[in-house]
Amino acid sequence: MSTLSIDHVSRWFGNVVAVNDITMTVGPGVTGLLGPNGAGKSTLIHMMGGFLAPSHGSVTLDGQPVWRNEQIYRQIGVVPEREAMYDFLTGREFVLANAELHGLGAKAAQRALATVEMEYAQDRKVSTYSKGMRQRVKMASALVHDPSLLLLDEPFNGMDPRQRMQLMELLRRMGAEGRTVLFSSHILEEVEQLASHIEVIVAGRHAASGDFRKIRRLMTDRPHRYLVRSSDDRALAAALIADPSTSGIEVDLAEGALRIQAVDFARFTALLPRVAREQGIRLLTVSPSDESLESVFSYLVAA
Missing domain, CATH: 3.30.70.100 (Alpha-Beta Plaits)
Incomplete structure (x- = not known):
């Protein structure tokens, strides 16, 4: 079981403040990171995953710093929102490449593809995939090393209803197993169906935290x-x-x-x-x- 701690984290790009003094703790189970587009969710997830250094504050996983800590990356899986992928590879080759970066082989890649139900298309080139299929093969590459912390940035974008249900069930199962799963969304219904605990981000600031039903009441009572x-x-x-x-x-x-x-x-x-x-x-x-x-x-x- 892993606990991610964000302590007074800010990130600015020149004169633009993308994330402003956020403190939160994300523990085992499924947590929804909710906020409108442009709120700073992606920037925060990049800092949680070790892709971006905080301008101020710290991000730690079980007390260990995430930034520039190669060993901690073995515990983290990230599914970015961006579509940048190696389109000339097949789905299997794409996942296998990520497995090999972790010192793993074909068996781990095959297990990850089976987990996201992409075996049927594993020998097709990524360039032929729909947006929903790309999301699932990105998910497989993030799961290949069996991480204890899974970070997903708008994972349901482009998925059809069946694919969305399959991914929701997979994330619920991982949360029930004791993994720490955090996913971002700007769609209230997605968070409502999947996460009991939510963190709300608005304009780079931490707006609310807690049980979904409590936050929902705040929204309704405004x-x-x-x-x-x-x-x-x-x-x-x-x-x-x-x-x-x-x-x-x-x-x-x-x-x-x-x-x-x-x-x-x-x-x-x-x-x-x-x-x-x-x-x-x-x-x-x-x-x-x-x-x-x-x-x-x-x-x-x-x-």
Whole structure:
């Protein structure tokens, strides 16, 4: 069992701060690293995997530094998001090359290919692979030396539903075996299905950490904004503004709609249809206007 420790880690490129003073601990099981695109997830994973030195702070695995520590690399497997691969090799040759770098042979390569269910395509050139197949053969190369720590950067990109289910089952199994598995994603549903523990990164900062259900509640309980069109916007606004579940209502004449801020999500979603029914008002449009991941994560940073 391995524990990865990130202690006050920052990384900057010139004047750009990609990761800003992050501290977290990743232990055995499956952890989701969640955040919008450009949040700094890839930079953080590169430092966790020993590909990039922190500008400040330290990354250690079971107390040993990761950066420039050849022995520790034997315990780490990394599946990068980038597609750069040796397309002229077959899948088997690609995985075997990584096995040989670890002093292993064809048996280890074959076992890794079987683990990701890529034996059927192992003699095809990587250039003929779909994006999902490339992801799986990268996974095989990361598993060839049986690492105790597995880092995956957006591993489900380009996978079809069947491939996604197979990979999720594989990662669950590895977590249950006691390995430390961390995967990044900007898709909430992927994390929800796979990880009970999550770390949230926004704009290079550590926004939240803990049990997925607790973080999900924070997301649900934040103020929500809605765009509502009805048969009588002014009457609807007058009825809603009196209730404590709303903190502000604006009549948008250009849109011909109400812009409503709700501070009690559960109460407001029950209130709106009830008020409309009681007042004889028809609801024509009810749509959230702030449901992007960026808005959710930005709220978590400020919470």
